[in-house]
Amino acid sequence: MHEVSLMQNLLEVVASTARREGGEKVNVIHLKIGELSGVNRDSLEFAFEVLKKGTVAEEGKLEIERVPLRVRCKDCGADFSPTDLIFRCESCGSSNLEIVSGREMEIDYILMDDEEDGDGG
Numbered sequence: 001m002h003e004v005s006l007m008q009n010l011l012e013v014v015a016s017t018a019r020r021e022g023g024e025k026v027n028v029i030h031l032k033i034g035e036l037s038g039v040n041r042d043s044l045e046f047a048f049e050v051l052k053k054g055t056v057a058e059e060g061k062l063e064i065e066r067v068p069l070r071v072r073c074k075d076c077g078a079d080f081s082p083t084d085l086i087f088r089c090e091s092c093g094s095s096n097l098e099i100v101s102g103r104e105m106e107i108d109y110i111l112m113d114d115e116e117d118g119d120g121g
């Protein structure tokens with residue numbers, strides 16, 4: 001189940017970002033996950049619920065944005081989302097395609113609280 005190690009890495013990035021930017025508490029972690037990344041969303045959310053305990057993101061929320069697969073034809077330049085797994089250009093029929101998006105697995109942004117007013121306990 002590689003979502004667990006993925007989430008461990010993500011939370012490390014989140015923690016060091018929070019430390020660097022002086023964030024006290026992470027409220028939202030917004031991820032972009034491509035359709036082709038092979039990451040299971042449910043597993044990732046489950047891993048987050050388990051692993052966030054004791055981290056800056058303990059009370060935070062995980063938001064997952066699915067990035068659809070997009071390819072571009074290297075022959076005619078057409079840009080489209082294939083509807084099935086047979087990759088063929090919609091306008092010229094070429095199979096000389098490159099993937100533009102859909103494989104990403106990254107943190108898009110993190111929302112966090114700065115140091116709060118009052119005395120922290």
Ligand SMILES: [Zn+2]
Binds near residue numbers: 073074077078089094
């Ligand atoms: Zn084409």
